[in-house]
Amino acid sequence: MSKRTLAIFAAIGATTIYGINHTIAKGVMPDHVQPFGFIMLRVIGAAVLFWAVSIFGPKEKIDKKDYLRMVVCALLGMGFNMLVFFKGLALSTPINSSVLVTTTPIIVLILSAILIKEKILPQKIVGIAIGLIGALGLILFGAEIRQDAPNIPLGNFLILMNSVFYGSYLIVAKTLIAKYHPFTFMKWLFTLGIFICLPLGYQELIEIRWGQLPLGALWSIIFVIIGTTFCTYLFNIFALTQLKASTLSAFVYVQPLFGILFAIATGQDRLTSVKILAACLVLLGVYLASRRSQSRVS
Template sequence: MSKRTLAILAAIGATTIYGLNHTIAKGVMPNYVGAFGFVLLRVLGASALFWLISLWGPKEKIEKKDYLRIFVCAIFGMGVNMLVFFKGLSLSTPINSAVLITTTPIIVLILSSVLIKEKIVGRKVFGIFIGLLGALGLILFSNELRQDAPNIPLGNFLILLNSFFYGTYLILAKILISKYHPFTFMKWLFSLGILICLPFGYQEFLEIEWLLLPFEIIWRIAFVVIGTTFFTYLFNVFALTQLKASTLSAFVYLQPLIGILYALATGKDTLTTIKIVAASLVFIGVYLSSRKVRQ
C-alpha cells in the first residue's frame, strides 16, 4: 500500500472521529467538565501520549529558527482553535457544529490566497460567498431554545472562528511537517499547547469532580483525549506529509454526514429548516470553491 493511500485512509479516519466527536464531547459539557477545562485535559493527555510514543521515534533536535513557527502553530492548532471550538460546542448543538466545521476548506482557500498568493478564480469566489452565506444563516437565524445549548448564535460564531484558526494551522504546519518526524513535531506542539491553554482552563480543570463522574462520561472523555486529540492529530500530521493542506481540508466533507447521522441516531439533536438550508448552502459553497479548474 502506497504512502499516499495510507495518508488518504488516515485523513478518512480522522474525519470519522471528528464527526462522532460533535455529539460525544457535547455530552460532557458543561454539566461535568467546563469547555476550557476539557481543552486543558485534551492537551495534557495528548502531550503525555506523544512524549511516550516519541521514545520509539527518531531523536531529532528542533532548529532554533523553527521554535517560533512551532509556537505559532501551537497557538492556532493547539490553543485558540480548541478553546473556541469547545466553547462554541458547549453553547450550540452537534449538528450546527458538524455543518459549520465544513467551512474549513473555504477558509483554507482564502488564507492560501492571502498567505501564499494562491490564485482564486471566479467560480471559487462565488463558492466562498455561498458557503459563508450558509454559515452566516446558521449564526443569525438559529433561534432554538434548548437547555443544553444556552446561546446557539454565539456558539455557532465561535465554531466558525475555529475553522479560521484551524485552517491557518494547516497552512503553517505544512512546512514543518516536511522537515520533522510527526512524533517530534506533535510532542512539542502539544507541550506548547499546555502553556497556551493553562491560563484559560486551569480553574475549570480543578473543578472536575473525578470520583463522581459516571462511566458514560469517563468513556466520552477518554474518546476525546485519545481519539479526537491524539489519533486525529497524528493521522492529520501524517496525511500532511503526502497531501496538500487544501486536499486534506476537503476531507471535512465527510464530517457533517457522520456527525448529523450520529446525532440523529442517538437522539442528541434534530433537523430544522434553517439547518437544512444552511447546510445545503455550505456544501454547495465548499464544492464550488474546492473543485479543480479545467485547464
C-alpha cells in the first residue's frame, strides 16, 4: 500500500473520529462528567501524551519573543475553544454540533479579511452569507424538548463561538506551526491549556466519582483523550506529508455525514427538517467560500 493511500486512510480516520466524537462525548455529559471537568481530563491527558512522544522529536526551545503568541494560541485553541465547545455540546445535540463545527472555514475567511486584510471575492461573500444563514437557523429555530439538551439555542451559539475561537487560533498559530516541530508546539500548548482551564475546570474535575463511572463512560473518556485529542492530530500530520492542504481540508465536508449517521444509529439524536435545511445551507456555504482558494492550491 502506497504512502498516499495510507495518508488518505489517515485523513478519513481523523474525520471519522471527529464525526463520532460529538455523540461519544455527549454521552458522558453531564450525568458522569461535567463539560469543564471533561476538558481538564482532555488537556491533561493530551499534554502527557505529547510530552511522551516529544522524545522522538527534535530538542527545541521556545524563543522568548514567541512566549506571548504561544499563550494567546493556548487561550484560543486549548482554552476558550474547547471550553465553549464541550459546554455547547452538553446543552445541544450531536447533529447540531457536527453541522456547526464545519463553519470554521467560513469563520477563518472572515477573520482573515478583518485581521490580515485578505481580499474576499464575491463568490466567497455569497458562501459566507449562505453558511451563516444556516448556522443562525439552527441557533434560532433548532430548539427541541430534550432532557439531555436543556438549552439548545444557547448550546448552538456556544458551538458556533467554538468555530470563532478555533479560527482565530489557526490564524495566530500559523507562524508558530511553521517555526516549531509539531510535538514541541503541541506539548507546550496543552501544558499551558492545563493552567488556563484550571480555574473553570478544577471543581468539576474533583467532583468526578471515578468509582461509580460505568465502563462505557470510562471508554468514552479514553476515546476523547487518545482518539479525538491525540490521534487525530497525528493522523492529520501524516496526511499532510502526502496530501495537499487543499485536499485534506476537503474532508471537512464528510465530518457531518459521519456525525449524523453515528448519532442516528446509536439513537442519540434524530433528524428534523430544520437540521436538514441548516446542514445543506452550511455545507453549501463552506463549499462556495473555500472553492476558489482550494482550486488555486491544487
